[in-house]
Amino acid sequence: MSIVEILPRVRSFRLPRIDGLTQWIVPLVILLVWQAACVTGYVPARVMPAPTDVALAGWKLLVSGELAQNIWVSFWRASVGFLIGGSIGFAFGLANGLSQLSSKLTDTTLQMVRNVPHLALIPLVILWFGIDESAKLFLVALGVFFPIYLNTLHGIRTVDPQLIEMGRIYGMRNSELFRRVIFPGALPSIFVGVRFALGIMWLTLIVAETIAASSGLGYMAMQAREFMQIDVVVLSILIYALLGKVADSASRALERLTLSWHPAFQKH
């Protein structure tokens, strides 16, 4: 039998397609092991509550309306802070990517500010804003600014110069060149920035809410700690994980929508 005859058979043998459910197998197994460990008493309840206890705590908070309220407050802070910081970062990234003058004026300053861990500003921010909304929005916006700024800048600077030359040869003026060549070329890199920023957004918000807040998920977790409600603490942590996953999925969906031309996003 020649290799040519064998090849199609080899190719027809494939691993089962990775569908939507496959990715949930590992989390599910972890939950089951966790439940088993708690029920058998291998892990004491005051160290780690069983998943069923966490679910029960969640149900109670859901019925009282507290949970929805806190999630909504945190979600609002996260998205408003993200929008503010993201748009400023995007604007600076565009300006510094497109203009030498703007880059010379601001890039060094921004790079210096970037090296200050933004969470180190919390004491200062509390002194400035107290513990109301603007403190949290400021911190989230500051945290989100840098990944979006850096990746927008990088995306614009690395657009293929041959394509830019082509656009100029074919008579594109600056605005059209930006719309047709530079922006679409920078988009994959901008999305990398968005996904980094989403992670930093949650991190910043949780820390800020834990330290200085009177509502939100972080506040809920801190309150629960005060009263030794370990099931609510674990619940808050699980909700962070879920919200992070939701944000990441949303940005991936947006990527698939806008980057359908990219070989990495084409269906095979």
Place this chain on the structure above:
Amino acid sequence: MTVQQSLRLSHADAQVIDAPVDFEQARATQARRPSEQKSRGLSLTIRGLRKSFGSNEVLRGVDLHIPAGQFVAIVGQSGCGKSTLLRLIAGLDAPTAGTISFGEETRPEDIRVMFQEPRLLPWASVLSNVEVGLGTDRTSADAKARAESALTEVGLAEKRDQWPSVLSGGQKQRVALARALVSHPRVLALDEPLGALDALTRISMQQLLGRVWHDQTFTSILVTHDVSEAVALADRVLVIEDGRIAHDINVDIARPRQRGSADLAALEGSILRNLLGPGADATGL
């Protein structure tokens, strides 16, 4: 199998490949352009052209006249300045000294360039990529129709809605050709457009180029490192050495040209001898 047999076999193979190619070429250029037909191309006059990059003088005084509608090939060793000359003609760089004139006022759409890389926008469909070639006419109502007809001309009409990433190298280069042709240019500058293609794709692209040049009667300037491509396509071959035109050779061979014919081979040999220096064509094989 004896040596003789295997030789005969390989010869037969070569003929099998050659035959349809010659047929295609003959069909493509069946009607030789009547000499009385008026060319749409622009004539080109270059006087005392020099170009330096810092202290490196790449072009050292080029004087050249290209009549309207002529197909000129420029050959030379790497770094001889042939691509620089083409970029100056296409207006991509400014000369250090000297003039290039087209005899009349030109619009940007009159002169188009094709590069070795297709330079297609990966995020635009094949059809939108061709539309880019319309220049400032991109916004006109018939832009789509004109792009479609240019795409049909290069035989890729059915790929209009595809992304460039799914096309083969030769197909991408055909889309780039459609983009260059869609504005009906009067001068087409080609900077090794087939250099990155495999041998068979290159031959079919050469036939396509020859056909559109014949149909649209523009002035064509082709920079290439492939002397056989130059003699197969061009009316005239310029050999550039050390930033000057060293030889100006008329290719006085009737079209349609038979690929691999003795005339073309002899001319190719003599140009190669010019390029490489005496004795260099005997490669010892």
